[in-house]
Amino acid sequence: MRIFKNTLCTLLFAIVAVSFVQAQTTTASRPVLDVPYVPTRQVVVDAMLELAKVSKNDVLYDLGCGDGRIVITAAKKHGATGTGVDIDPERIKEANENARKANVTGKVNFVEGNLFDMDFSKASVVTLYLLPDINLKLRPQLLEQLKPGTRIVSHAFEMGDWKPEQTVNVDGATIYLWTVPQKK
């Protein structure tokens, strides 16, 4: 009987320990964000798409897409197709729900992943709302992958010594436009 009790106790302890480790692993496996989630206000989203002159011929990529609002607005108001990339699965879930509500699921898709591991060479427009150091780290990848003529619009942050060709103030926010130059 004592052996049975000891075995049962050991088994119970093992179950509790495994559950604890699993809980820790779940917490620990939350993605590490290079940039916290702060959505762009709709008035600024609209201005970013205007600045890039987004049309139905465009393929827009939002790198760190949050709830998908830039990609979804580009599809809904300008007829563009688009892809949003975000490292946080919660954001990708929200973005897919929002695309469904906006009836644009045929025009957009959302990909969970690290933007530094992505290929966005299909883009004709790239939108960013990241941080100054992340923009700088991303710059070589943008210049390497994107076709000449691709427009890049960034909310709030510049790209080091690559000077923007336009800077616009919108309702207290600043947005910047660059065009990818011909390769040397």
Ligand SMILES: C[S@@+](CC[C@H](N)C(=O)[O-])C[C@H]1O[C@@H](n2cnc3c(N)ncnc32)[C@H](O)[C@@H]1O
């Ligand atoms: C400031 S929010 C911008 C959201 C959206 N682009 C907008 O303007 O409304 C930055 C987003 O980048 C995502 N993010 C942070 N680090 C990332 C990484 N390394 N790869 C992909 N997404 C990332 C965050 O989860 C967050 O949703």
